[in-house]
Amino acid sequence: MSLFLFVLMLGHPLGIASPSSAPNVSQNQYQNHYAMYAAYRRRRNRRTIGRAYGHAGNGAARGARRFGTNIARGKPLKAGKELGRGMGGFGKAIGIGTGLTGRKTGMTVKRAVVPRSRKRY
Numbered sequence: 001m002s003l004f005l006f007v008l009m010l011g012h013p014l015g016i017a018s019p020s021s022a023p024n025v026s027q028n029q030y031q032n033h034y035a036m037y038a039a040y041r042r043r044r045n046r047r048t049i050g051r052a053y054g055h056a057g058n059g060a061a062r063g064a065r066r067f068g069t070n071i072a073r074g075k076p077l078k079a080g081k082e083l084g085r086g087m088g089g090f091g092k093a094i095g096i097g098t099g100l101t102g103r104k105t106g107m108t109v110k111r112a113v114v115p116r117s118r119k120r121y
Contacts, residue, residue: 059089
């Protein structure tokens with residue numbers, strides 16, 4: 001009898017181990033696929049000066065909106081925390097945008113001052 005059950009489990013496409021292992025494999029593949037591209041998407045949104053400053057405004061607005069929501073619900077400590085988080089993102093994005101602006105200005109001045117015929121080695 002046990003040999004019959006063993007042969008039946010081997011021959012049957014829906015064996016005991018296959019339903020539990022199949023969803024985990026596909027779920028792990030999806031998570032790895034997302035992780036591969038997540039960093040690229042985050043970096044892509046801050047490549048230009050305008051996007052960096054726009055991201056700053058969005059962060060400040062998000063913090064202010066959450067601040068107002070939590071104040072209305074009677075949670076002033078959480079409201080302050082959310083406002084601080086929004087302002088932190090605001091400062092970070094302003095710093096990134098200012099750095100990009102300085103780099104662009106410096107390269108423009110350098111191109112205007114350094115003659116084009118000079119070769120770099």
